[in-house]
Every structure is written in structure tokens, then in C-alpha cells.
């Protein structure tokens with residue numbers, strides 16, 4: 001039996017709710033169909049937003065939504081997406097399937113969606129192909145309260161009051177689709193563009209996010225910080241509040257087949273989870289570089305694209321990145337979110353790619369049908385960690401897997417909520433071995449434990465025909481004795497236990 005030791009008196013960092021954030025791009029059926037069907041659609045909607053999807057997203061308490069991209073962001077010209085619908089410019093979505101983008105979902109629609117979801121807003125600006133003036137005017141359009149050309153245009157377009165922009169990304173993947181820049185060039189451009197991302201509202205400052213590295217490109221992180229970190233700024237953070245990191249779990253790598261989302265073997269299982277576990281190293285090593293410049297940790301690491309990326313579903317448009325989601329993805333999400341929780345002293349926001357119908361989605365739609373994926377259930381179980389306090393914990397692990405791909409058998413993180421309840425989230429990565437665990441609370445005694453679990457066999461998934469194969473179930477096989485407790489977590493499982501002392 002392995003031991004999980006929790007020390008409730010050792011309170012570590014706050015787990016920002018934004019770690020449970022999402023990303024939705026103008027890509028495939030992510031925005032159009034997935035979220036937005038237009039006011040005249042036969043699908044039930046409020047101001048064009050699908051009611052079923054909004055309700056399911058509210059259930060998991062989406063804290064923040066990043067939009068409009070992704071690669072799309074650095075080709076997006078916001079003016080084309082405001083004003084009367086008939087006048088909005090139609091363009092080609094060159095990155096994603098070459099389809100026509102009619103701009104019917106624009107700035108006003110984004111804020112309407114966020115208000116229905118009750119979430120914060122994260123706008124990604126266009127540094128790659130847009131001008132400083134365009135970026136600056138977008139910020140003025142969204143946030144200025146008074147008489148100005150952009151505020152008046154907003155009013156003429158039907159919204160007198162300004163909106164709140166919580167986060168603003170100055171470019172996306174500028175090392176690649178956002179302009180193929182080198183880090184020194186980007187860093188100087190960042191300094192210039194961010195100057196004009198003005199704070200018009202003294203009580204609500206915009207958090208500015210610089211484009212960070214592609215996976216393990218540590219030199220990008222170093223160079224951008226070297227140029228942009230402002231040592232003379234009394235607040236320490238200088239020109240930026242956050243630096244992003246993008247990392248996808250691509251089982252076979254970027255060239256050739258990435259691997260099937262639904263048809264895989266035990267080796268693929270461990271290969272995928274090994275790549276998910278790699279996030280821990282990435283966060284630690286980028287974090288170490290950030291510590292050299294910013295030891296007070298004033299700049300947040302913003303993992304604003306993460307998730308599994310497989311071959312798209314056979315028969316679908318390859319530019320739409322539509323993929324299924326199995327219990328393996330529930331494990332990818334559970335492992336990754338445990339890593340973010342444990343590094344929440346530096347990781348301040350993360351955004352799964354992408355919310356609906358694209359890559360590792362929490363929801364899939366087909367016409368008027370909608371299903372929750374196994375990943376949705378993980379966000380549902382883990383929502384208890386939002387804004388909770390990370391608690392010191394450790395678990396005995398052993399290495400499991402195949403010859404080629406190893407992973408720890410279990411991962412965990414623990415938090416304390418506002419009512420003093422402890423929440424343990426645990427993953428069992430083994431494809432066939434349950435794990436018996438004894439949990440000990442240092443200097444505290446347990447009164448009761450309740451649980452919920454997401455589990456299945458290796459290839460299990462939800463489909464439109466069978467939407468409830470993988471759901472969250474009650475887990476009551478916990479034995480409380482002498483102030484501690486024992487339980488067995490089955491193979492291929494993600495578990496949430498609530499502990500009352």
C-alpha cells in the first residue's frame with residue numbers, strides 16, 4: 001500500500017481559478033456551430049449563443065476565455081467584425097481549412113458570450129500582421145469610457161458602456177504563425193506594441209501577456225525576458241504581467257500521423273501520458289529561467305494552449321482539427337491540471353485547446369446534438385480547486401509503462417477551500433493495475449471522506465449514440481479509521497476526494 005501524506009498546516013500558493021481557463025479560436029466548428037449559431041438558428045439560443053453549450057460550460061465554471069486565436073489572431077482585423085452584419089467583411093480563414101469567415105462573430109459577440117458564461121475576458125491581439133494603431137484602437141474601442149472616436153464607434157454599433165478586458169495577449173506564437181520572428185525581434189516589437197495597450201480604467205488594469213516559447217525552447221524565454229524585463233520598475237514586472245507557454249501532447253510528433261484519438265494500444269497510452277507528464281519539466285525549467293529575472297514571481301506563466309493533438313476524425317476537414325476524446329484524454333487533463341496546481345506559485349493561467357469541437361475539447365456538437373467529453377468531467381471534478389489554497393502533499397510513486405515510455409503510476413494535488421474542506425485529486429495512469437493508498441494527515445484527524453470518480457477501460461469514450469459511457473460517478477469505497485483513511489483507485493481513473501476534518 002502506498003502512502004499519501006498531506007500537511008494541512010503547510011499552505012502554499014493560491015490556485016488561481018484562471019488555471020481552469022479555456023481557449024476558442026475561429027477554427028473549424030469551434031466558434032461557429034459549437035458556440036455561436038446566430039439568432040435565427042432553429043437551435044435554441046440567446047443572442048446567437050447555444051443554450052445547451054452555455055449551460056454545460058457554466059456547470060464547469062469556466063473562469064476565463066481566450067479569443068480569437070491562436071494563429072487566427074495574427075491575421076484578425078477586428079474592425080471587420082464590428083458594425084451591422086451586412087457590412088462585415090468576408091475573408092478567407094487561410095490557416096484553418098481555407099473556409100470563408102464572415103465575421104458574424106466579432107468583438108460584441110465575444111463579450112456577449114463571456115457575459116453569458118460569467119467569465120473573464122482574454123483577448124489576443126494581432127502583432128504579426130496588424131499595426132500598433134490597430135491594436136491600440138481595439139483597446140480603446142473595448143475599454144474607453146468617454147468621448148473618443150473608438151468609444152463613439154462602439155456606441156454607434158450598439159454598446160454604449162465599455163467592457164472589461166482582463167487579459168490582453170500581444171501576439172500569438174510569433175516564433176511561428178505569428179510572423180516567424182526571432183526572440184530578440186519579437187521582444188522589441190512587444191515593448192513597442194504593449195506601450196499602446198492603454199489602461200483607460202484605473203480600477204481595472206489590463207494584464208498584458210507576452211508571447212512565450214514553443215514547448216522546450218528555453219532560449220526564447222530567456223531572450224524575451226532579457227529584453228522586456230524592466231529592473232527599474234518598482235513593481236518588478238515592467239512591461240509584462242504574463243509570459244505564455246504553448247505545449248501540445250502529440251503522440252507521434254508533428255510529422256506524419258500524429259496518432260489516432262480513438263484507436264491506440266498500450267504503448268500509445270503510455271507514450272501519450274509520458275508526453276503529458278513532460279509538462280512538469282517544462283513548467284519547472286521555464287520557471288527557473290523566470291526566477292532568474294523575477295524572483296518575486298510577479299510575472300505569471302500563462303500556459304494558454306495545452307492539450308492532446310491527434311489526427312483529426314476520419315472524413316472530417318483536416319483544417320478543422322476535430323478529434324474524439326477518450327478516457328486517455330481524461331488522464332491527460334487530470335495529470336496536467338495536477339501539475340498546474342502544484343506549480344501555482346508561477347502558473348497563473350492555463351487555457352485548454354480548445355473549448356468545443358477542436359483538439360482536446362470539453363464538448364462536441366453535431367447539429368443540435370451535444371455531448372460532454374471525458375475531459376469535461378475532469379474540469380467538473382477539479383473546479384473545487386479554483387481559487388483554493390494549495391496544500392503541501394506527497395505520494396509514493398513507482399515508475400510504470402512500457403520499455404520505451406515510463407510514467408509515475410499516480411499523480412496528485414491537494415487544496416483547501418474557503419470552508420476548510422480538503423480536496424484531493426488523483427490520477428492512476430496504469431492501464432491495468434489498481435493502486436491501494438493510505439492517506440495520513442499530519443497533525444489532523446479525518447472525520448469523513450466523500451468521493452467521485454471518472455473511470456473506464458482504455459479505449460472508452462462518449463459518442464452521440466452513447467453519450468454517457470464515461471461520466472462522473474460516486475466513489476464511496478473509502479475506509480476511515482483512526483483519523484486516517486484508505487482506498488483503492490482503479491486503473492485508468494481520475495478521482496476526487498473531499499475530506500472533512
Ligand code: AHR
Pocket residue numbers: 025069070071072172173305353354359
Ligand atoms: O490550437 C491550434 C493552433 O495551435 C493555434 O492556432 C496555434 O496557436 C497553435 O499552433
